[in-house]
Amino acid sequence: MTPDTTTYMIAGFIIIFLCIVGYAASLIFRKKNISKKIINLEDNDNPQT
Amino acid sequence: MKQELQKYQKTPPLLIILDVLAALSLIAAFCLVMFYAPVEVEMGLVQKVFYFHVAAGWTGMLGFLVATIAAVACLKTGEARWDAASLAGVEIGMVFVGLCIVTGSLWARPIWNTWWTWDPRLTTALIMELVYAAYLLLRSGVDESSRKAKFSAIYAIVGFISVPLTFLSIRIFRTIHPVIVGGSTAASGSFAMTGRMEVAFFSSLAAFTILFAAFYWHRLRLGLLEKNLEERRMELNTGEES
Numbered sequence: 001m002t003p004d005t006t007t008y009m010i011a012g013f014i015i016i017f018l019c020i021v022g023y024a025a026s027l028i029f030r031k032k033n034i035s036k037k038i039i040n041l042e043d044n045d046n047p048q049t
Numbered sequence: 050m051k052q053e054l055q056k057y058q059k060t061p062p063l064l065i066i067l068d069v070l071a072a073l074s075l076i077a078a079f080c081l082v083m084f085y086a087p088v089e090v091e092m093g094l095v096q097k098v099f100y101f102h103v104a105a106g107w108t109g110m111l112g113f114l115v116a117t118i119a120a121v122a123c124l125k126t127g128e129a130r131w132d133a134a135s136l137a138g139v140e141i142g143m144v145f146v147g148l149c150i151v152t153g154s155l156w157a158r159p160i161w162n163t164w165w166t167w168d169p170r171l172t173t174a175l176i177m178e179l180v181y182a183a184y185l186l187l188r189s190g191v192d193e194s195s196r197k198a199k200f201s202a203i204y205a206i207v208g209f210i211s212v213p214l215t216f217l218s219i220r221i222f223r224t225i226h227p228v229i230v231g232g233s234t235a236a237s238g239s240f241a242m243t244g245r246m247e248v249a250f251f252s253s254l255a256a257f258t259i260l261f262a263a264f265y266w267h268r269l270r271l272g273l274l275e276k277n278l279e280e281r282r283m284e285l286n287t288g289e290e291s
Binding site: 020 | 096097147264
């Protein structure tokens with residue numbers, strides 16, 4: 001008889017997709033953060049503009 | 050310098066296409082796994098995790114391989130961009146190998162009746178992950194960028210020994226971990242793949258490889274942006290001092 005292992009499968013796929021989405025979000029967040037730093041740096045470099 | 054910074058801030062159209070392709074192929078692979086591949090009789094639905102579990106392991110090892118190649122190039126040329134390329138490979142490799150370990154544990158619980166066992170494959174995979182975690186620690190411990198790049202590159206090359214060791218562990222040691230591709234079906238949790246299972250399996254491998262390419266490109270750009278920002282800061286500081 002085939003055992004009922006549905007819960008483990010659902011947990012597995014939730015973890016997989018959360019991990020992928022989480023990593024993609026971390027890349028976006030880090031890029032935005034650096035872009036902000038660059039803008040600040042440029043502003044400090046050219047305070048009159 | 051400003052132009053270079055702007056170049057990395059804007060996402061190239063080819064990368065956007067790759068992102069879309071990665072998302073679509075991942076959805077397609079998931080649909081094949083869920084609706085096309087048959088349910089394995091002895092393990093039930095948890096066996097479907099296998100397709101993404103192996104794909105994650107493959108992608109992780111690919112990340113470490115790319116990191117090693119970039120590390121060799123870094124040592125040879127001394128260029129900072131190769132250091133960023135190596136770091137990107139390690140980071141993505143760690144994410145996917147971590148995912149492989151966690152999904153493997155979830156698969157093992159109903160099949161082996163345990164979350165974890167010190168089997169050669171599981172142990173070598175954990176060691177591999179820890180070896181690369183130490184790589185990140187090493188990087189955070191060195192301030193001067195050229196020394197950091199050099200030490201990291203040497204470490205990445207030496208650390209790569211853990212990758213073939215992990216890959217071959219199920220083929221050279223006595224283990225309960227199944228060898229699905231090119232192995233016997235004697236191990237606990239092993240099974241023979243049917244034609245439909247093979248389609249889902251290779252689609253998952255392809256989807257994760259495309260996902261790796263997209264992630265890697267993004268992470269590399271991020272690394273180069275960080276390096277440029279660092280250089281720009283140093284440039285400004287030097288300008289202020291003089």
